[in-house]
Amino acid sequence: MTMTRQIALVDCNNFYVSCERLFRPDLKTTPIVVLSNNDGCVVSRSNEAKALGIRMGQPWFECKQQAEEQGILALSSNYALYADLSNRVMSVLAEYAPLTEVYSIDECFVDMTGTHKLRDVSYEMRQRVMQWTGIPVCVGLGPTKTLAKLANHIAKKHPRSRGVFNYNDLTDAQQAKLLGQIAVDEVWGVGRKLSKRLAALGINTVQDLRTAHTPTLRAEFGVVMEKTQRELQGVCCIELEDCTPDKQQMVNSRSFGKPVTELAVLQDALSVFAANACQKLRAQNSHAALVHVFMLTNRFRQDQPQYNPCMFVPLPMPTNDSLVINRWVQHVAELLWRDGYKYKKAGVVLHDITPVSVLQADWLEPDVTSSTRLMNAIDGLNTRFGRGTIKVSTSGRSDEWAMKQERKSPNYTTDWHAVPAA
DNA sequence: TCTCCGATTAGAC
């Protein structure tokens, strides 16, 4: 007989806000929100901010006034800080199991199957993350990833759980009762649209979904929903991924801090996007064969003329060379550009990505090595001294397009000067 | 008719 799986989903509480508070303990009870890139939307809220009615994903300009009136502190996002702290959390978790899957910047699945005294170990894991990183987490345990996520939701919501909830500890009757009290859109993979369609079939709670007529579900919603149902029934359909698969596309795009009306400025931005996309490509040892360039006007400004062109360039030879790809990007930018529009956003996407190894045998391509060496040097410097130390093109108009970040905290973990005095 | 492809949709965070 096989042992019941014990899958843990460890999720950091209000992650970005918790990161900011680590270095500002004086803000422990201050309502805080962290804003997305360009100070656009609220992407993380402290419990106090939630209690004051700030919604997840809410555009900042909508709640700015309310925030000021209620003394809510808003911070621009500081991704270098969050990535650093995320790595620390993940390494602590990795010590608890041979198999972990980092699912997102603030979430990790841990296969605890076979762990003795699971409850005690889970509390200890939570305690250790807190002690070693200062980040509070909740632990959800269940026989499948989907149920572990649900268990985590319960751990977060019910203070009595003290941060750990194990679905496997419930009797059948308790499971049915509990799932009957949770709305179906809390299920991993069921979002706004699907929950509406499910409601039309009378499926409103997680328990409804778990016990729904499978053939109907399959016919109406497809294979994914059927898997979700099986997972809710405790049958593992979604395994932990031990190694992260290579990216199939690399996107680098930004909204601009103010509208761009000059080709040279847009080209400057695109050269940075191209360089960043290529660096990610090289980091996973891949080549791309298709380059996609786009530029967008502000879709929220229906009073202004809209123009959202894009172009795909198939490369004669796959490459990860920033210089080669940037040449194409710059050329395409000229072709797409039209005067008279206010551009709000642009980006570079690399497609048709393959591992370098399968193509390295092309002896006809001259001088691959010198370009590879140059790229290695660029990546090395940028990793060591910070992104943008070496740039592909330094036309230097970035002040004209850089995103708005009026409220960013210092780089506490990467800059000694930023650490506040004790 | 089958297959491949691009576009669209839905979701996660």
Place this chain on the structure above:
DNA sequence: CTAACGGTCTAATCGGAGA
């Protein structure tokens, strides 16, 4: 001072084009 809404990524599905 005013303005004016994120960024990546994946999988499934659908409809049309081409074999």
